[in-house]
Every structure is written in structure tokens, then in C-alpha cells.
Amino acid sequence: xxxxxxxxKSFDDFTAVNGAQLTVAxxxxxxxxxxxxxxKTTLFNLIIGLFKPxxxxxxxxxxxxxxxxxxxICRRGIARAFQIANIFPRLSVFENVQVAxxxxxxxxxxxxxxxxxxxxxxxxxxLESAGLQHKARHIASALSHGDQRILEIAIALGSxxxxxxxxxxxxxxxxxxxxTTMSLVKQLAQTRGITILFCEHDMDIVFSxxxxxxxxxxxxxxxxGTPEQVRxxxxxQEAYLGGADA
Amino acid sequence: MVKALVEPRWLVATGVILIGLxxxxxxxxxxYIYILSxxxxxxxxxxxxxxxxxxxxxxxxxxxVFYGVGAYTVALILTRTSLPWWVALLAGPFVAAATGxxxxxxxxxxxxxxxxxxxxxxxxxxxxxxxxxxDVTGGxxxxxxxxxxxxxxxxxxxxxxxxxxxxxxxxLMFLLIKSPFGATLQAxxxxxxxxxxxxxxxxxxxxIAIVIAAFFGGVAGVLxxxxxxxxxxxxxxxxxxxxxxxxxxxxxxxTFAGPLLGAAIVVALRTVASRYTDYWTMVxxxxxxxxxxxxxxxxxxxxxxxxxxxxxAPHPQRVEERSGS
Amino acid sequence: MDPSAxxxxxxxxLARAMILFIVSAxxxxxxxxxxxxxxxxxxxxxxxxxxxxxxATAFGQSSAGFWFALILAPLVVAAVALIIERxxxxxxxxxxxxxxxxxxxxLMLILNDLVKLIWGAEYRSVTPPEILDxxxxxxxxxxxxxxxxxxFVGPLVAxxxxxxxxxxxxGKIARAASVDREMVGVLGINVSWVFAAAFVxxxxxxxxxxxxxxxxxxxxxxxDLTIIIESFLIVIIGGLGNTWGALIGSILFGVSQSLxxxxxxxxxxxxxxxxxxxxLLLRPRGLLRSAW
Numbered sequence: 001x002x003x004x005x006x007x008x009k010s011f012d013d014f015t016a017v018n019g020a021q022l023t024v025a026x027x028x029x030x031x032x033x034x035x036x037x038x039x040k041t042t043l044f045n046l047i048i049g050l051f052k053p054x055x056x057x058x059x060x061x062x063x064x065x066x067x068x069x070x071x072x073i074c075r076r077g078i079a080r081a082f083q084i085a086n087i088f089p090r091l092s093v094f095e096n097v098q099v100a101x102x103x104x105x106x107x108x109x110x111x112x113x114x115x116x117x118x119x120x121x122x123x124x125x126x127l128e129s130a131g132l133q134h135k136a137r138h139i140a141s142a143l144s145h146g147d148q149r150i151l152e153i154a155i156a157l158g159s160x161x162x163x164x165x166x167x168x169x170x171x172x173x174x175x176x177x178x179x180t181t182m183s184l185v186k187q188l189a190q191t192r193g194i195t196i197l198f199c200e201h202d203m204d205i206v207f208s209x210x211x212x213x214x215x216x217x218x219x220x221x222x223x224x225g226t227p228e229q230v231r232x233x234x235x236x237q238e239a240y241l242g243g244a245d246a
Numbered sequence: 247m248v249k250a251l252v253e254p255r256w257l258v259a260t261g262v263i264l265i266g267l268x269x270x271x272x273x274x275x276x277x278y279i280y281i282l283s284x285x286x287x288x289x290x291x292x293x294x295x296x297x298x299x300x301x302x303x304x305x306x307x308x309x310x311v312f313y314g315v316g317a318y319t320v321a322l323i324l325t326r327t328s329l330p331w332w333v334a335l336l337a338g339p340f341v342a343a344a345t346g347x348x349x350x351x352x353x354x355x356x357x358x359x360x361x362x363x364x365x366x367x368x369x370x371x372x373x374x375x376x377x378x379x380x381d382v383t384g385g386x387x388x389x390x391x392x393x394x395x396x397x398x399x400x401x402x403x404x405x406x407x408x409x410x411x412x413x414x415x416x417x418l419m420f421l422l423i424k425s426p427f428g429a430t431l432q433a434x435x436x437x438x439x440x441x442x443x444x445x446x447x448x449x450x451x452x453x454i455a456i457v458i459a460a461f462f463g464g465v466a467g468v469l470x471x472x473x474x475x476x477x478x479x480x481x482x483x484x485x486x487x488x489x490x491x492x493x494x495x496x497x498x499x500x501t502f503a504g505p506l507l508g509a510a511i512v513v514a515l516r517t518v519a520s521r522y523t524d525y526w527t528m529v530x531x532x533x534x535x536x537x538x539x540x541x542x543x544x545x546x547x548x549x550x551x552x553x554x555x556x557x558x559a560p561h562p563q564r565v566e567e568r569s570g571s
Numbered sequence: 572m573d574p575s576a577x578x579x580x581x582x583x584x585l586a587r588a589m590i591l592f593i594v595s596a597x598x599x600x601x602x603x604x605x606x607x608x609x610x611x612x613x614x615x616x617x618x619x620x621x622x623x624x625x626x627a628t629a630f631g632q633s634s635a636g637f638w639f640a641l642i643l644a645p646l647v648v649a650a651v652a653l654i655i656e657r658x659x660x661x662x663x664x665x666x667x668x669x670x671x672x673x674x675x676x677x678l679m680l681i682l683n684d685l686v687k688l689i690w691g692a693e694y695r696s697v698t699p700p701e702i703l704d705x706x707x708x709x710x711x712x713x714x715x716x717x718x719x720x721x722x723f724v725g726p727l728v729a730x731x732x733x734x735x736x737x738x739x740x741x742g743k744i745a746r747a748a749s750v751d752r753e754m755v756g757v758l759g760i761n762v763s764w765v766f767a768a769a770f771v772x773x774x775x776x777x778x779x780x781x782x783x784x785x786x787x788x789x790x791x792x793x794x795d796l797t798i799i800i801e802s803f804l805i806v807i808i809g810g811l812g813n814t815w816g817a818l819i820g821s822i823l824f825g826v827s828q829s830l831x832x833x834x835x836x837x838x839x840x841x842x843x844x845x846x847x848x849x850x851l852l853l854r855p856r857g858l859l860r861s862a863w
Contacts, residue, residue: 048443074445082443088436090500091429099433100444102426108446109454111427118426159444305669352848356855359608359668363807364855367847370800374841484800488610488676495673525688531680535659538666538674 001026001195002047002078002163007056009046016042017053018219024163024197024212029189031206032199034216040199041083043216044167047197048080049073060163074103079161083168085148087155089141093132096140096151098123100158123158129192130154130184146177153184164188166198170205178202182209207231252420267409271402279401280473285513286412287469292493292505293419294462299491300499301423302455303435307362308369309490311349312460314482316342316467318376321389321477331395335468342464343457345372350456354449357438366484373482388478398472408469415462416506422458423502431455492534498544507545578712580829586718588825589725590784594798595805595817596732597776603812603862604749604769607660608668610675613799614682615652615774619644619781620790621686624695627785634700641782648778649771656770661763683795692792699786717787724783728776732814735772745769749812749862801843808850812862819858823850 004022008015017039024030032040046053049070058066065073088096101119102108110118127133130150135143140151149169156164169185170178182205188194200206206213207227214224215236222235230236271279291313298304316338323334349368353361376383383389397403422428430451434441438448471477480486489512497508512530519526541548598612623640630636655678663674698704703717736742748755748762756762781794805824809816824843831842850858 069447070442071445071447074443080443082440086437086440086443088433088440090436091433095429095433099429099441102430103441103445107426108430108451109427111422111425113426114421114424115426115429116424155440155444352852356851360807360851360855363803364848364851366800367804367844367851371841371844371848374838374844378838378840380837485796488673491673492676525684527680528684528688531677531684534677534680535674538663538670538677542666542670 001061002197003057003059004043004047005057005059007043007046007053007058009042009051009053016219017046019056019221020216020219021221021224022197022214023224024195027189027193027195028211029186029196029209030198030212030214031210032197032214032216033201033203033206034199034222038216039219040216041167042219044080044165044197044199047073048078048165074159074161077160077162078165079156079159079163080165081149081152081156081167081169083171085145085152087140087148087151089139091140092136093138093140093143093151094123094127094136097126097154097158100155101126104159126154126157129187130157131180146173146180149173149177150181150184153181153188157188161194163195163197166196168200169198170200170202178205185209264413268406271405276401279405281513281517283401283405283408283473285510286408287466287473288493288513289506289509290412290415290469291463291466292490292497292509293416293502294459294466295490296494296499296505297419297422297459297462298452298455299494300501300504301428301435302431302452303438304452304456305358305362306365306456306459307491308365308484308487309459309463310484310487311369311372311482312342312346312463313467313470313486314376314477314479315345315372316464317471317477317481318383318389318467319464320468320471321392322383324392324394325389331393331398335472338468338471339461339464342467343461346457346460346463347453350453350460354452354456366487369482369487370484373479373484376482377479383479386479388476390476392471392475392477394472394475399475404473408473411465411469415465419462420502427451427454489530492530494544495542496533496537496544498546498548498550500543501546501550504544504546511545575712577833579714580833581826582712582714582722583718584825584829584832585822586715586721586725586825587787587828588821589721590780591798591801591805591824592725592818592821593728593783594777594780595802595809595821596728596814597773597780598802599806599809599812599814599817600732600776601770601773602806604745604773605664605766606668606749607664607671607770608675608803609773610672610799610803611655611678611682612675612774612777612802613795613797614679614686615648615777616781616784616798617686617790617792617795618651618682619648619778620697620785620794621690621695621781622647622778623782623785624690624697624790627697632698634702637697637700637703637786640697640785641779644782645775645778648781649775652771652774653767656767660770661766664766679795679799683792687792695790697785697790703786721783728779729814729818736814741765741768746862804844804847808847808854808857810857810859810861813857813859816857816859 002022002024004020007017007020009017020039020043022032032043034040045051047058049068049072052067057064060076060078065076088099098115098119101122105119107118124133127136130153132147132150132154135147140148143151153166153169166185170181173181185196186209189196210227212224213227213230215222215230223230223233270282295306295309298306319338319341320334323329323337324331349365352368353365356364377385379385398407430446434446434448434451441448467481470481493508493512494505495508496511497506498504515529516526519529523529543551594612594616598609601607601609623644626640626643627636630639663671699717703720706713706715707719736746744755744760744765748765752762801824805817805820809820823846827842827846828839831839
């Protein structure tokens with residue numbers, strides 16, 4: 001479904017990504033791991049169009065999406081939840097998701113109808129699957145940190161993505177919140193058939209959830225394979241020097 | 247659908263106010279009718295700015311350009327051509343919107359302070375053309391004695407016409423804010439990066455908002471020309487643009503009615519203060535600074551905060567109100 | 572078109588650019604260190620001009636009077652700036668940009684009317700000192716002595732500012748504070764006074780600009796409005812907080828206006844604005860690096 005080939009990206013003198021490769025199959029749960037500074041977030045930013053790669057190619061469904069603007073990439077079916085909760089603080093939880101649904105339905109430029117009558121069913125469905133329906137009327141900035149991260153994902157779902165990219169979805173979460181979030185992620189993959197690509201520092205999660213793992217170091221791909229293959233790989237072991245947790 | 251769109255008590259309040267406004271010319275002195283007309287026009291101008299400023303988070307530092315362009319369009323058409331008055335009045339907002347499109351197209355590539363400064367430069371270019379093109383625009387003197395139909399030249403006639411147009415425009419702006427377009431605009435204000443990530447072409451959206459704001463600003467300009475029957479370059483000067491910003495701030499720019507209130511207060515104060523002092527500008531400056539120190543959410547914002555504080559635990563419906571206006 | 576007349580015109584434009592530079596340098600200095608876009612900067616320039624007038628008149632508009640005015644006017648403006656900073660501005664540094672801009676706008680309104688209150692609405696003038704009066708012929712070009720003077724003072728100020736920023740302790744602290752205020756505070760330095768000093772210096776430059784411009788033009792109430800827009804645009808195209816950027820921007824501004832006078836006198840003042848538009852379209856962040 002998604003293929004990243006030999007992608008390179010530099011900022012001034014610093015090469016963040018230096019020949020990364022990634023393959024994400026339809027319906028899979030893929031994780032990207034690597035030490036801090038390996039280039040994982042930059043890679044994700046390249047995929048969703050925040051930056052243009054200096055070299056290399058990114059294709060989605062066999063169509064070249066390299067260098068397209070973020071809104072165009074979203075319209076093709078790729079959505080992203082950010083590492084730091086990137087929500088709309090002054091809007092309610094309901095409105096946060098609704099805006100994404102509007103965008104997906106190409107209703108953003110509709111100025112003839114009142115917003116609160118439209119897209120209710122879709123928005124409520126997403127809020128329910130994320131477990132946020134009871135907080136629909138709350139102002140987003142008033143939510144707890146964990147709830148905001150879930151809202152993050154809910155907003156991304158509003159775009160009806162086929163590929164969902166999660167940047168460290170459980171960073172800074174308590175064990176309960178982590179469990180809730182990961183069960184939500186698994187449920188999305190299984191019941192909704194959404195392909196998931198995520199990066200994480202928590203190795204327990206990665207190895208228990210991911211079907212395919214890509215390991216990065218110094219901006220390059222060391223290996224991509226099943227959890228077993230990755231565990232056995234010598235280079236990976238060296239890269240982590242025995243310590244895997246962030 | 248209007249029932250669910252606006253709370254019943256607001257609807258009633260608006261109705262009462264409108265009826266009151268309709269009745270005023272039947273007893274009030276002509277001067278008050280004139281001042282109210284000025285307030286309506288200024289309120290429309292301030293609210294048109296707030297469409298992009300408060301709801302879009304766009305640093306529209308030179309909104310007065312669209313106001314002036316609307317006014318000058320009417321003036322030029324009615325004094326230079328023999329086109330009928332209603333053509334002039336209709337043309338004004340569209341020329342203003344076109345100006346908004348051109349200026350906006352250049353400016354949306356930038357954000358925040360840079361957007362504001364580029365807009366000021368482009369707007370100042372327009373001002374210079376109006377100011378210096380003596381032969382066409384009358385330069386520093388402006389254009390006076392713009393011919394208007396008989397019924398529009400009386401205080402009452404102008405009053406009702408302006409009230410009607412402003413009421414319609416305000417209604418339209420309200421519907422706009424409550425629509426998906428408005429919701430998306432506010433989302434762009436709060437987090438443009440996230441909007442891009444959910445598939446919104448932020449630049450496009452902002453540009454459309456700017457054009458709409460310019461349109462309504464142009465309507466205000468047209469109404470000004472109708473009321474005063476003269477135009478002058480000061481209508482396009484950047485100081486006026488900042489004054490409108492102040493009105494939005496004073497009233498409360500995260501609210502819908504805030505700019506209206508701000509405009510009313512500023513016009514009223516200016517009228518009163520000008521009788522007692524030559525230094526209204528200083529008074530305005532002092533008010534502005536006091537505002538920034540003590541009332542940054544503006545008058546409306548302050549009222550809303552007080553009202554919200556009076557309630558106890560967050561009730562779902564009330565929380566929705568706060569986010570809704 | 573007489574080439575020597577053109578050169579003279581350009582030199583005069585360049586001289587005018589020096590005043591623009593001095594004023595813009597002050598604005599960009601404040602912007603770079605405090606991150607405050609000071610809309611009242613033009614008012615301080617105007618106050619500098621009016622104060623220069625008062626001092627010069629007190630000395631009977633003599634040559635000595637001019638020199639006294641040149642030294643004292645910026646000091647007066649500096650005092651005013653100190654009062655403003657300590658009394659009001661320093662309480663607002665945490666607020667968002669737009670609030671600071673509007674605050675300084677309010678300040679501009681107040682100062683504008685204060686000038687009207689104190690000096691009235693008539694036009695004033697200052698006579699230049701004898702040695703700077705009249706014109707001189709250099710290499711066949713006719714150039715006013717005062718313009719030469721300005722062409723000398725401008726670079727002097729530039730060098731002085733560079734020295735202040737890079738070689739003095741205050742300058743280094745100021746530059747560090749603009750990037751990371753908290754860190755500098757942690758190091759035990761009273762950041763608050765650094766900011767005050769920076770603001771005062773920036774405003775003093777505006778006052779100096781006003782005193783310098785006084786003999787060349789009529790001193791009037793609208794001075795602040797034109798200069799502030801011009802300075803802001805220069806600062807934007809030069810790069811926020813960048814003194815050399817302000818120099819380049821001012822030269823572009825002054826020279827393009829002179830060229831405008833040559834080719835299209837009626838719309839000469841549009842030329843600099845057009846240049847600004849072009850620069851902003853090609854390099855929206857300014858020609859040189861911004862401080863932040």
C-alpha cells in the first residue's frame with residue numbers, strides 16, 4: 001500500500017533521513033523503531049507531506065505522492081495523529097472531530113447550512129468508537145492529557161483514512177491510558193480495516209502489537225521484518241546496545 | 247432550523263432591539279438618527295474585520311482598504327459616469343471583494359506579522375494611488391456632493407436604508423460563522439497545521455474568508471458614501487485600519503456581537519469626547535491601553551466570563567454555548 | 572536628463588536613507604531584543620524633532636543651538652522611553668504579539684496628541700548650522716552640505732550599533748536575552764534592566780533621527796505616521812532585528828524614492844512601497860536573517 005524508497009532529507013547541514021526504506025502492506029500493523037534522533041519523526045513528516053524529500057520516492061497505492069502538500073495527501077487516504085496532542089483547543093470535542101468529517105466530506109466551504117445539523121451521525125460514530133461520546137460537549141482544552149491523545153486519534157479518524165500514522169501514540173501515558181490507547185488502535189485495525197503505521201519507544205508494545213517492524217538508525221533503514229527477524233538481527237542489537245526503552 | 251441555531255432568548259432580544267431601532271426616527275432628534283447611522287456603518291465594518299481576525303486568526307492589519315475602495319467605487323461611478331445609483335451601490339462591494347482577492351492572494355502565502363505587514367504595504371500602495379491621482383480621485387480633497395436619490399438624502403431615509411442593509415449583512419455573517427465554512431475557519435485559527443493534516447487547503451480557505459470580509463467591508467464603505475455623500479483618502483489610511491482593530495478588541499473579538507459593541511462604544515465616545523476636547527485621539531489611546539491591561543477579552547468577553555462564572559458545575563449545554571458563539 | 576543632476580538626486584536620496592536607517596535601526600533593535608513591534612517609534616521620532624526645535628529656538632536658532640539640540644533631543648526622548656518602559660511596557664512582555672502592537676498603537680495615539688497639546692499644530696522649522704548650510708560641488712555634482720553630513724553620520728551610527736551589539740557586554744547580554752530570556756535570568760543577570768536599556772537605546776535612535784531631520788523638512792504633526800510605516804516596512808524587508816538589514820532596506824527605500832522622483836514624480840512615494848512588495852514576494856522573511 002505504502003512504499004518509501006531511498007528517501008533522503010537534510011536540514012541545512014544535518015541529514016535527518018539518509019536512504020530510508022519502508023513497505024506497509026494493506027491492512028497491516030507496522031511499527032518503526034530506532035534510537036532517539038534516528039529520523040523516525042522526520043520520516044513520518046515526509047510521508048504526510050510536511051516536508052519534501054531531497055531525493056527518493058514515496059508511493060501510495062502505486063501512485064506517486066512524493067512532495068504533495070499535506071492536505072492533498074490526506075485526501076488520498078492517509079491521516080496522521082501527532083506526537084504532541086495537536087487538537088483545536090477552543091472547540092468542543094464534538095466540533096474537533098466534526099471539522100475533520102467536514103473536510104473529508106468536502107463540506108468545508110459550505111456556508112449555506114448550519115454546521116450543527118450536519119455530519120452528526122458520522123461524528124458520533126467516531127466519538128463512540130474512541131470512547132469519547134460522553135465528553136462530546138466538553139471544550140477540548142479542558143480534557144485530560146490522555147483523553148486529548150485519544151481525541152488526536154479521533155480527529156484523524158474523521159478523515160476516513162485507509163492508512164493511519166501514529167507518532168508515539170503512548171508517549172507520556174500512564175499504564176492504564178496506554179492499554180486503552182493500544183486496544184483502540186488494535187480495534188481500529190481489526191474492525192475497521194485501517195492500516196496502521198506507528199513509531200514507539202516502548203518495546204513491549206511494539207513487539208506485542210506490530211506485525212512488521214522497521215528499524216532506523218542515523219536516518220537509514222537497518223532492516224524491516226517480522227518481530228522475530230528483528231529480534232535476531234545483529235545490527236539491531238548493536239544499535240540498541242542492549243537497552244531498548246526510551 | 248433557526249430555532250436550534252440561536253437560543254430563543256437571543257432571538258427575542260434581537261427582535262426587541264430591531265423594533266426599537268425601527269421606531270427611533272419617530273421621536274429622536276436628527277443628530278441621534280445620524281449618529282446611529284454612523285454606528286451601524288462602523289459596526290458592519292468592525293464585524294467584517296472580525297470575520298477574519300477573531301474567527302480566522304488572520305492579522306488583517308489593513309482592512310480599511312476595502313472600506314475605502316467600496317466608498318470610492320460609489321463616488322467615482324456616481325460622479326464620473328451616468329450609471330444609476332443602484333449599480334454604483336452594487337458595484338462597491340464587488341470591487342472591494344476583487345481588491346480583497348488580489349491583495350489576499352499575495353498575502354496568504356505568509357502568516358501572522360508578515361501577512362499583516364505585506365497587507366499594509368499593498369494597502370498603502372492603493373492609498374497612494376488614491377491620494378496622488380488627483381485628476382481621477384480628487385487626491386487629498388476627496389470627492390464631495392455625491393448625487394443620491396431623493397429619499398436617501400434625508401436623515402430618516404438613510405437611516406432605514408443603512409439599518410436594513412446592515413441587519414441583512416449581520417444575519418448573513420452570523421449564518422456564515424455557524425456553517426461548516428465558519429467551523430473550519432475557526433479550526434484554522436486554532437491550529438492551521440492540524441487542518442492541513444485533515445485535508446483542508448488552508449491557504450484557499452483563508453483567501454475565501456478574506457474575500458468575504460472584503461466584500462462586507464466594501465458594503466460598509468458603500469453605506470458610508472451614501473450617508474456622508476463624500477469620500478476622502480483617510481478612508482484607506484492604515485490608522486483607520488488599526489482603529490477598527492481596536493473596536494474589535496474593545497468589544498471582544500472572540501464573540502460575534504463584540505465588534506458591534508466596540509464600534510458603538512468608540513463612535514459614541516468619539517462624538518461625546520469631541521464636544522469637550524480636541525484630543526479625542528489621546529482619549530482613545532488611553533482607553534486602548536487600559537483595555538489591554540485590564541480587559542483583554544473585551545467588554546463582551548468580560549460579560550461572558552462573568553456569566554459563565556456565575557454558573558456552578560459545567561453544564562453540557564452551557565459549555566456548548568461558550569464554544570458556539 | 573543631466574547625469575550630474577541624477578547623481579545629485581541619488582545622493583540626496585541616499586542621505587535621506589541615512590535618517591531612515593537611524594530610525595529603522597532603533598526599531599529593529601527593539602524588535603530584535605524585546606520582540607516588541609513599537610508602533611509608537613514614529614511618535615518618538617516626531618518628539619525628537621519637536622524637542623530639537625524647542626532647544627534650537629531657546630538658543631536663538633543659532634549654530635550652537637543646533638548642536639545642542641542634536642545631543643539633547645535624543646536624551647529627552649530616551650528619558651520618555653525609560654518612563655514608558657518601566658511604567659507600562661515591562662508588564663506586558665508575556666502577552667501575545669497582537670496585544671503589544673495594539674499597546675504601542677495606543678501609545679502612539681497618546682503621544683501624537685501630547686505633541687499637539689504641547690507644541691500646537693503649526694509647522695515648525697530648525698535652521699541648520701552655518702557649516703552645514705548650503706551646497707558644495709564635489710566631482711562636478713552639486714550636493715547639499717547637510718546631505719554629506721548625514722552620509723557621514725549614518726555609517727557612524729551603524730558602526731556604533733555594531734560595536735554595541737557585538738563588543739560590549741550589554742550588547743551580548745541583549746542578544747542572548749532575546750533568544751532565551753529565562754536562561755539569561757538564571758545566570759543572575761537582571762534581564763529586566765537589559766530590556767529597559769535596549770528599549771531606551773532604540774528609542775533614543777528615533778529621537779536622534781528626528782533631531783537630524785529637523786533642519787531638512789518642516790516639523791509637523793503627521794511626521795510620525797509616515798515614518799513609522801516606512802520604518803516598519805524597512806525592518807520587515809531587512810530582516811527582523813537585523814541592523815545591516817535595516818541599512819540595506821533604508822538604502823533601497825531612499826534610492827527607489829529618488830528614482831521615482833526622476834521617472835514618475837506624481838507617484839514617487841509609491842516606488843518604495845512597490846519595492847517592498849517585490850521583496851516580500853521573493854523573500855517573505857526579509858533579505859537578511861531575522862533575529863527570531
